[in-house]
Amino acid sequence: MDINEIKAIATTEYERWLLNTMGDDEAQKQLEALGGNQEEVLDSFYTHLSFGTSGMRGLMGLGTNRINGYVVRRATQGVANYLNKRYSAPSVVISYDSRKNSEFYAKETAAVLHGNGIKTYLFPEITPVSVLSYSISYLKCHMGIMVTASHNSKDYNGYKVYNKYGYQIVGHEPDLILDEIESLDYFDGINYDPSGVITVNNKVGKSFVKQIVSMTTKLEHDTLNDLKVIYTPLNGAGRKYVKDVFKGIGFENYDIVKVQEYPDEKFSTCPAPNPERILAYDQAFKYLDSEGGDIIIATDPDSDRIGTAIYHDGMRTLLTGNQLGILILDYLCHMRPPEAGQIMVNSIVSSPLAGKIARDNGLRVVNTLTGFKYIGEIISDLKSENDENKYYYGFEESNGYLISPFICDKDGVSGVMITLEMAAYHKSHGKDMIDRLNELYDKYGVCVDKTRNYFFNGAEGADKMNRIMAYFRDEVNDSIGGLKIVDKIDYNENTGLPKADVIQFDLEKGSTLIIRPSGTESKLKIYSFEATDITPVEKDIISIIEKFKGL
Ligand SMILES: O=P([O-])(O)O[C@H]1O[C@H](COP(=O)(O)O)[C@@H](O)[C@H](O)[C@H]1O
Numbered sequence: 066m067d068i069n070e071i072k073a074i075a076t077t078e079y080e081r082w083l084l085n086t087m088g089d090d091e092a093q094k095q096l097e098a099l100g101g102n103q104e105e106v107l108d109s110f111y112t113h114l115s116f117g118t119s120g121m122r123g124l125m126g127l128g129t130n131r132i133n134g135y136v137v138r139r140a141t142q143g144v145a146n147y148l149n150k151r152y153s154a155p156s157v158v159i160s161y162d163s164r165k166n167s168e169f170y171a172k173e174t175a176a177v178l179h180g181n182g183i184k185t186y187l188f189p190e191i192t193p194v195s196v197l198s199y200s201i202s203y204l205k206c207h208m209g210i211m212v213t214a215s216h217n218s219k220d221y222n223g224y225k226v227y228n229k230y231g232y233q234i235v236g237h238e239p240d241l242i243l244d245e246i247e248s249l250d251y252f253d254g255i256n257y258d259p260s261g262v263i264t265v266n267n268k269v270g271k272s273f274v275k276q277i278v279s280m281t282t283k284l285e286h287d288t289l290n291d292l293k294v295i296y297t298p299l300n301g302a303g304r305k306y307v308k309d310v311f312k313g314i315g316f317e318n319y320d321i322v323k324v325q326e327y328p329d330e331k332f333s334t335c336p337a338p339n340p341e342r343i344l345a346y347d348q349a350f351k352y353l354d355s356e357g358g359d360i361i362i363a364t365d366p367d368s369d370r371i372g373t374a375i376y377h378d379g380m381r382t383l384l385t386g387n388q389l390g391i392l393i394l395d396y397l398c399h400m401r402p403p404e405a406g407q408i409m410v411n412s413i414v415s416s417p418l419a420g421k422i423a424r425d426n427g428l429r430v431v432n433t434l435t436g437f438k439y440i441g442e443i444i445s446d447l448k449s450e451n452d453e454n455k456y457y458y459g460f461e462e463s464n465g466y467l468i469s470p471f472i473c474d475k476d477g478v479s480g481v482m483i484t485l486e487m488a489a490y491h492k493s494h495g496k497d498m499i500d501r502l503n504e505l506y507d508k509y510g511v512c513v514d515k516t517r518n519y520f521f522n523g524a525e526g527a528d529k530m531n532r533i534m535a536y537f538r539d540e541v542n543d544s545i546g547g548l549k550i551v552d553k554i555d556y557n558e559n560t561g562l563p564k565a566d567v568i569q570f571d572l573e574k575g576s577t578l579i580i581r582p583s584g585t586e587s588k589l590k591i592y593s594f595e596a597t598d599i600t601p602v603e604k605d606i607i608s609i610i611e612k613f614k615g616l
């Protein structure tokens with residue numbers, strides 16, 4: 066389809082929405098405001114939101130390619146139809162984070178599910194997504210839904226869907242649910258009944274915290290409390306649970322960044338509430354500068370990502386998701402050595418250094434595609450064979466960690482606990498986290514990892530990203546930036562993993578480059594792992610991307 070046909074479809078759909086939202090004054094106002102901007106109409110209506118790496122996610126606003134009440138209710142009606150066909154008496158638990166409209170969409174989701182005769186539980190307040198995952202088995206539900214756009218900026222929202230095992234839907238399930246959704250209209254055939262939704266009681270959360278506290282590595286009280294932590298929930302759902310875990314393990318030496326302690330739907334002091342980005346630590350560093358402290362720990366708004374930053378040699382230093390993953394692995398191996406047959410699971414974009422350390426400690430390493438759902442699937446398979454003890458640890462590059470198979474999703478709350486214990490342990494040996502990392506580089510070889518993001522907005526951006534991927538797939542075969550390509554893996558071919566739009570280049574001198582479009586944001590991600598300086602490679606890649614950007 067060429068761009069003019071796509072524009073025509075978007076305009077027709079826009080006009081249909083104008084007609085069908087009569088009576089909804091707010092929607093009419095927003096649609097009319099959109100009307101003057103052709104590009105906005107195109108982006109809002111050129112496609113229907115679909116399931117990406119982590120559910121349905123998009124900018125909030127009116128349109129089929131946006132998150133709004135109409136899109137949420139239609140998606141939920143599709144989910145309800147799917148569940149009612151599959152189970153005789155399905156039940157669902159719903160949670161939400163702190164962003165604008167999250168509570169409203171969660172309530173709309175509950176009303177539609179209940180309107181379809183589904184037993185529906187709703188958390189009474191903002192709750193981490195890992196608690197939602199936990200609550201699915203606790204409440205014996207068939208599904209869980211979390212309203213969140215995770216770490217994205219304030220204008221986004223989304224809808225994560227969990228299966229009855231507690232990980233985000235994978236394989237054919239998203240397609241089956243999408244088929245149901247796509248057979249529906251946005252304005253008709255949606256059942257709705259907000260009465261009779263059950264409020265989740267606080268036993269679930271208490272049991273979750275108890276589980277986490279039982280996973281502590283039990284440092285001496287003084288060793289633990291010699292570390293001063295500045296914690297920021299980035300205005301999200303982590304605060305209450307993290308505080309309860311601190312209490313449970315006897316940790317008192319912390320401050321919470323005041324301006325980020327409670328929800329602020331504008332994320333005024335952290336416009337990018339993403340623990341992967343140094344910007345997110347700005348307030349926490351200011352706090353540390355005035356109040357003192359050893360490390361900063363941050364969780365994202367739905368509290369499944371966690372990151373950490375310190376002053377090292379006087380410089381503000383953010384650990385990458387891989388570095389933190391490696392340090393947690395190293396610490397765990399020291400405190401509770403792996404048993405024979407145990408596995409570490411990580412994604413294909415995780416640092417090869419983690420694999421080296423894991424193997425050296427007797428672990429078997431299993432790689433998955435990007436998306437913690439694939440790690441969750443492995444845990445769930447182990448559970449179904451009563452083999453969950455084989456799971457030792459799992460992590461992914463984008464700041465997701467899980468130190469025990471007590472749930473099937475990454476968890477920021479236990480992540481905070483283990484990070485603080487690891488840092489306290491190293492402090493008691495006169496080191497900070499970077500010192501320990503350098504020791505690991507000395508032992509296993511340097512592996513510098515970097516993830517670069519290139520944003521491409523809207524319909525045209527999506528098209529450009531496709532063309533860039535095609536270019537790397539078809540045209541780049543011999544060398545990049547003067548380094549010879551030793552091996553090239555296209556994950557769209559048979560690699561033993563599900564097919565995915567990912568290309569990996571193994572270069573001479575032990576470097577690796579991986580390119581893929583993000584499944585959660587409109588951007589291309591380029592990951593590099595280098596044993597050597599690959600600045601020329603970086604330059605080459607950037608010039609290719611810039612060329613396409615300008616086209
Ligand atoms: O947003 P979160 O914290 O749920 O994190 C989500 O996005 C990450 C990055 O995905 P992508 O590279 O496709 O953008 C995934 O690895 C993760 O498993 C997923 O849950």
Ligand SMILES: [Mg+2]
Pocket residue numbers: 214215216365366367368369370
């Ligand atoms: Mg998140």
